[in-house]
Structure formats: C-alpha cells, structure tokens
Amino acid sequence: MTLLGRATSALRPRGLLEKAEAFAEQGNYRRAFPMFVQAAQAGAPEAEFRVGKCYLEGAGVPFSRAEAVRWLTRAAERGFVAAQTLLASVYLAGHSNADPNAADDFNIGEANSAIGALFPTEDRAGPDYDLALRWALAAANAGSLEAMSLVGFILGSGPDRLRDQAGSDAWYRRAAEAGSAQGALGYGLALLRGEVPDTAATEAYRWFMMAAEADLPTAHYLKGVMAQRGLGCPEDRAEAVACYRLAAAKGLRTAQARLGYALLTGDGVEKNPTEGESWLRRAALQGDAGAAAVVGDLYAQPRDGLPANYAEAANWFQRAADAGHSRAARALGQMHLTGAGFPRDPVEAARWFRIAAEAGERDAQRDLANLVLRGHGLPEDGARIREWFQQDAAAGDLLAAFNYGLCLAQGIGAERDDKEAVIWLGRAADGVPLAQYWYGRMLFEGRGIDRDPARARAFLQRAAEAGVVDAQIVLAEMNLSGIGGGKDHLSALYWYRQAAGRGHVGAMFSVGAMLGGGHDVPVDRTEARRWYRRAAEGGHARAQLMLGRFLARGLGGDKDLASARKFLAAALAQGLAEAQAELDALPSNLAA
Secondary structure, eight states: OOHHHHHHHHHHHHHHHHHHHHHHHTTOHHHHHHHHHHHHHTTOHHHHHHHHHHHHHTSSSOOOHHHHHHHHHHHHHTTOHHHHHHHHHHHHHOSOSSOTTOTTOOOOOSTTSOGGGGSOOTTOOSOOHHHHHHHHHHHHHTTOHHHHHHHHHHHHHSOGGGOOHHHHHHHHHHHHHTTOHHHHHHHHHHHTSSSOOHHHHHHHHHHHHHHHHTTOHHHHHHHHHHHHHTSSSOOOHHHHHHHHHHHHHTTOHHHHHHHHHHHHHTSSSOOOHHHHHHHHHHHHHTTOHHHHHHHHHHHTSOBTTBOOOHHHHHHHHHHHHHTTOHHHHHHHHHHHHHTSSSOOOHHHHHHHHHHHHHTTOHHHHHHHHHHHHTTOSOTTHHHHHHHHHHHHHHTTOHHHHHHHHHHHHHTOSSOOOHHHHHHHHHHHTTTOHHHHHHHHHHHHHTSSSOOOHHHHHHHHHHHHHTTOHHHHHHHHHHHHHTTTSOOOHHHHHHHHHHHHHTTOHHHHHHHHHHHTSSSSSOOOHHHHHHHHHHHHHTTOHHHHHHHHHHHHHTTTSOOOHHHHHHHHHHHHHTTOTHHHHHHHTSOHHHHO
16 A cells, blocks of 8 residues: 555544534534445544444443443453443443443432432443443553543442442542532532541532532532531521532432422521422422422421322321331321321331331331231231330330330230339339339239339339329229228329329319219219219220219209200110119110
8 A cells, every 4th residue: 555545544434533523513413424344444433432322322322231332351461441431431330321421310319318310320230340340440550531431439338249339439539629510519429428527528519519610419419418417618598508509400319309308498598488398399399208208298298278198198197108208207197197188097007017027117116016006017026026025125225114114014926924014114214104104004013023003103103203194094993992001092082183184084083973962972963973074985884874864863064854855875885784774764765
C-alpha cells in the first residue's frame, strides 16, 4: 500500500466517527449507529465505546447488555478511559435492564447511612465487583474522576473481601480534590462515619456544598439534613427546607419525604398540609415506606370536617407494609381487628401483627399476645411470643417482664409455670401497674407463692391507684369483706365508683347495691336507682332484677310498672328465676 493509501485508511475511521457524532448530536441514531460500527470495525477505540454505549442505551439499536459489554471491553482493553469507566459501572450495576450510567439516580438516606447508596441500586442483581474494580482502577489511574469515585464506592461498600476503608476514603478524597462532585459527596459521607468531631462535620459540609454546586440532588439533601441538625454548620431549619425542596424537585424520594414532613408540621416553613401531603405521596409512590405510612395516618384520622377514609388509609398502609414498614403492618392489623376499612377479621389481624412483631415492633408483639389469649393466631404464635418477651425481659425491660410472666401464668407457648411467673411478675411490679395487679392476684390466690392477702391488698392498691380497673374491683371487694385488712365500706364504694366511671358494668351494679342499703355508707336510693339503670342497660342481669324491684315499688323515685316489667323480663331471660316472682306480683294487665 502506498504512503497516501495508508494515510487515507487511517483517516477513514476518524471521518466516519465524526459523521456519526454529527448525526448523534441531532438525535439521529438510525444513521449514526451503522457509522459507529464501521469505525469500530476499523479499530477505532472511541467508536467501539460509542457502539457499546448505543447498545446500553438502546440508541439506534435494541438494548443488549451482552453486546454493550463486548464492545466496551474491546475499547477498554485498548486503554480508552471512558470505556473503562462505563464498563466498571455496568459490572457494578449487575445484570440489569436499567441504565447503569444514570449518575444522578442517587438514593442516599441520612448523613450517617451507608455510602453504598451513592450509586444506583435498582435491579442490581448479580454485580461483578471484581471486574468493576479492575476497570474502575484502570480508569482512575488514568485520571477519570468518575472512576475514582467508583473505586471509593467499591472499596467502601463492596464485598468484605474487597473492603478497604482507608483506600476508599483516599480515592474519594483524591476525586473530590480534583473537582469531582461525586467524589466530594462520597468523601463528605466518609467524614461522617462513626464518631464525628466538629472539625470533620464542618469539612463534610464544605464538600457537600461543592457537590451541591454541581446540582447533585443527594448533596442538596445532605446539606439539608446537616442544617436541620446543626451539624457542621449553624442550625437553620428554613435552609434545611430550601435544600430539601431543591433535591425533591429532582425526584429524590428521601428529600420529598422530608419536605413533606416539614410542610405538614410547619418545621422551618409555613405550615401547608395540602402541599406536605402531595410531597409525601410522591415519595411514597417512589417506594418510601415511611412517607406511605404517614399518608395512611392522615387518611385514618378525621380532618377538615370529614370522617376518616379507612379504605384509602388501608391502601397506603399496605404500600408501606409491603415495603417493610412494621408500624404500618401493625396499623393494618388494628384495622382488621376493629373492622375499620375491612370486615372484622381477628385471623387477618393476627397475620399483620405477626409480620410487624417479627420485624421488632414491640406493640405488635403485645397485640399478637392479646389475640392469642383470646384464642386466635397460629399454634406456633405462643412459643414465638414467649421467646420475644423472655429475651426483652432478660435485658431488663419491665413491660416485657410482665408479658413474659403473663405467658408463664397463662401457659402461653409452653406449660403453665406459676412459680416462675410470680418471679417475673414481681420484678415487673416495680413499675408496671398491670404487673402489680397480677402479682397481687397471685398473692391473693396463693398461685406459685404462699397466700398473703395483706401483701396482695397492698399491690392491688398500687394498681388501682394507677387506674387498673380489675384491680379497683378486687380491692373494693377486699375492703368490703375485710380480706387482707380491716373492713372499709367507704373505700369499697370509692373503688367501685372509680371502676364504674371507667365503664365497668359490674361495678355500676355494686355502687347501686351499696347505696341501696345494708352497708356502712349513707343510703341514697335515688342514686342507687340511677346506677342500677346504667348497669341494667349494660346487660347486667342482677341489676335488671334490682331496677325492676325499685321501679315496681317506687324506691328512689316514682313507680314505673311498665318499665319494671321490661327489666324484670330481661333478668328472667338471662336465667334469674327469682325475677318470675316479681313479675307475678305485678298487676295482671302488665305481667303478661
């Protein structure tokens, strides 16, 4: 070949590449792609890179990761730095149909969250960290700032065998100092790892500012987090909201959620619940479980004069629960339990409580335990519940100690063990009113411990004073009969009244009975009649009988024979045979 021929041959790939680039700039990849291929086949590494990128982006040719990798590898092996960088990103992204070079698709949470969220995480099944590191190092050593950040990410958040935190920090810093926005972001996060002295926080904020100048949404977000907390900069909640707004507008869901919370509560910005809900919805639709749970809470409460919309609340709680939000799973359980938005279904409620409980939601563990006590749930739930409470009780949690003691006393998850139950209930009685009631009850009954009515009365007194209705009832009965101490009918009446005020129908009857006569308290039949009526209307059979008598005889008020007949008949229907004699004594035209 002549000298002129060789020169012409060398110029041909460059000319094809220039023409292809011109068509590509116009968006005409149908014309550009064949020219990229011709130039690549002629040995131009830049053209090989462009062909690989076209396959990766589906530009002028159907998407093909395999073809993209093949062409990018050819260019990378020829030392083409951009191909090495992109190839590292492709291997890092794994076998994905997503664009692995979508540099702005960040998902960084709080300032102290894992640096691993720096790069895209969607659909990253099967990343090849070794090949990613090989090509990222090659490009980084050749001066690629993006590749330096990739190396920092892999060494900081890749598999344990590749971890090198000092190396990661060094690469991030090198990229940052060379002007890389992504490097600044990564190095700023590295500075916030572990215990953070003020100097490190200030430096981290400076790097985030640099990254924010490049308009990286995560940098705006992290500036906002630091401004909200006064970390590395003066606390400025208005500035935090402004930063969240910038990041939210670019689609960063964590920023959308933060902005929504701020607008909802008026934190650093004028309160605007409507706009706040809008941002929370956007974050939730992108998969932010916490935002979805908050939207669910909004719909579960009456607002603007409208009743709660349980169906809509359930939709958002479901979205949050499916994303792993344990509190939302518990909310779904409560809705199924109470019939809010769903038909009442204790079995389905138990399923959601179980999901929340297994995720560590302690309230859900107690909810599930209550359902198991009522005979719902799965056979294995009892053992699970007992194990959860035992672990927390051993760690010093008094409420867990009470629940574990209750499991032992009720035989939940294993055989009943009263002696062990008393030990745990006694520990919990130091600060848990329900444990005081149960411990007092065990002392009163002599279950697992020697019977001691006097000590029982003391513990029941503490529980009653804390508002435990069952304890108020038992304490009233002990004062009435003199068990565990002297008789004190005034105290008995006081505690019955306390329980009656909390809706206890049996206590309502007892207040009526004490005020009706025969006890060491002033007789007040008018008041007795009122309490009998409340208890009778609540379905208490003996209260129905006594109210019938009062109404028939005019005790505590005028006679009302028609009402007397009604309540006496109700008592008889509940099995109180003595009501029949009262009915027979009424005038015949009323007793039928």
